[in-house]
Amino acid sequence: MLSLKDIQQAAVRLQGQVLDTPCVESRTLSQITGADVFLKFENLQFTASFKERGACNKLSELTSGGERPGVIAMSAGNHAQGVAYHAQRLGLRAVIVMPTFTPGVKVARTRGFGAEIVLIGDTLEAARAHALELAKNQGLTFVHPYDDLAIMAGQGTIGIEMLRTQPDLDVLVVPIGGGGLIAGIATAAKTIKPGIEVVGVQVQRFPAMVNLIKHAHYAQGASTIADGIAVGAPGELCAEVIRQRVDELLLVDEGDIEQAIVMLLEIEKTLVEGAGAAALAAVLKHRSRFAGKRVGMVLSGGNIDPMLLASIIGRGMVRSGRLARIVVSARDVPGTLARITTLVADAGANIDEVHHQRAFTVLSAQSVEIEMVLQTRGHEHVDEIVSKLRAQDLDVRLVH
Template identity: 70%
Template sequence: MLELNDIEAAAQRIAGQVLDTPCVESRTLSQLLGCQVFLKFENLQYTASFKERGACNKLSQLSADERARGVVAMSAGNHAQGVAYHAQRLGIRAVIVMPRFTPGVKVERTRGFGAEVVLHGDTLDEARTHARELSARDGLVFVHPYDDEAIVAGQGTVALEMLRVQPDLDTLVIAIGGGGLIGGMATAARAIKPGIEIVGVQTERFPAMYNAIKGTHLPQGNSTIAEGIAVGTPGAVTEAIIRDKVDDIVLVDEGDIEQAIVMLLEIEKTLVEGAGAAGLAALIKHPQRFAGKKVGLVLCGGNIDPLLLASIIERGMVRAGRLARIQVNARDVPGNLARITAIVADAGANVDEVHHQRAFTLLAAQNVAIELVLQTRGREHLAQVIEHLQAAGFEATVI
């Protein structure tokens, strides 16, 4: 099994080729969540993900013959970019097989690093099978995203850096896809600080490692906003490490991850993808589990589709009551809409959208249901807007 000296050797190989990213406390998140929260900003890597650590370590150890033949990898994006970037840097041909659902931003960035991108299959497993076929056919070296000790050792360097800067951390909360990151980090952390608690995080829609470790049979979904950890088959190398060194695995849902993305954007002014927000999502969903602890989180990736991000931000505003849809019933006479919008403005809210509903309503024919989408300061402010409208004689409710 992987040992600390393997990870320390990996750290020497990748030194100067990947960033030693900041690991600092978020005082605001600490106050909100009831524990000390330390963030490791792996989204600041050149490819915006920790994945290039493992890729750099693996490719640096290839023989001259293997480098001449080239490499092939399968990935939903971040491993692809890590392999492509370091292959380009080392002058190695790289072929990347990506599932068809992979966000366009990841596909284009991978191509931008000089890799040959092949879109194949609807799942990571289908992409993996095709990559294996290309490896056998063309003699390419297969670079697995997580089930490879050289990859796992590279990812483990994250823990070396975190515990060097914050040696008093007592808990690490780490996202799990195939298990490469948590496998490497758990190996390093256990050796450096045997009493540290290590908790893995998976999404409720992709609980493969959770099922494997806990013996459960939770169903697997079809999609998640955390596509970076949407792995259907756990790694054999990583599963063995997790069984031996990880204390627990918790599950989070899509809403938790969305909330975590928005919180990091608003509070820390940092952009993460769904997988990168999984650790914070676990703290949001299970606050008592981590109360009073010094918790290290890895913001493991920042590659998110802009349209998905826009949707998440808007849904987050709705969840917080800062974007709300209300219905105001009124007489369908000139001037009433002006009165309603004036009341909303006087209450300090902003009108985003207006829609009149005349046909699809049970109101009397001379009345109209006016739907307004409002920008407010939150739920309390929204309640004040409703009170102002009702005080003026209008029937107003939140939809």
């Protein structure tokens, strides 16, 4: 079983090699959630993820006797970059096996750290099997992304840092994929401060650890925006630690994650990936569970595809009412569009898109539908705009 001593030894190895990231209070999120919220910014690591802590510890252990073994890892994201970066720093050969669906930007970044990239397999399982075969054939050491005591110990240094910076925390909220992060943090936190609570968060579409620990039968999905914790087979070593040292496991859905990403970007001016937003998503969804407590959240990573981020921001604006789509039906006569846009402008909204629809409509041939996407101040402002248009005898409907 992983011990605090293992984590303390990892902390010594990591000194000067990874960032001791800030753990600071968010006053605004505290007001919104009703808890005293403290954020641990692991998205500020050089590879933008906590994963390099475990990778650095594992590789440092492997080289402690002077050997220079080649290493191999299977990952579609953060673990790959962590292993590649620290292997390069330590002068080790690194082979990273990635499934064929890995985004090109992640492949390029990992290759940029000097790793040899092997793209193979349509699933993570197929890529993992190939990595294990290569490890055997080429005499490489396989670096598991989570089910390894050295990896868990490296991740557990986060717990030491959080309680050193904020010793009065009541509960830690941590995302769970394979379980290495929370196993390490829970071991450190429960030993240093036995009364502290540790709560794990999984995404609804990938509830493997919840199913294993709670003997539940939630269905597993095919994809999630929280791809960093989209793990189908949790770690056995990790699960044993979680059974003994984690107090509760919570589930969040895709909308919860999206909302948390946008809030962190807008309020804290910090960029997180889906997995990195899971802790805040859980506190927002289960506010009564955390109300009045001093809550430490781990923002586990910040590697998110820019196109996905743009989509999430747009959807967040719609959810908050700051982007609204309305359809106005009116007689198709000169000046109609100008009249409607003037009314919208007078109501304080900005028109983002406008589309005249004459052919694809059930209205009479003398009528037109004008569809507009508006930038507004929120739901109340949208209602105000609709009311002003209807007051001018215009037929208006809000499109959700």
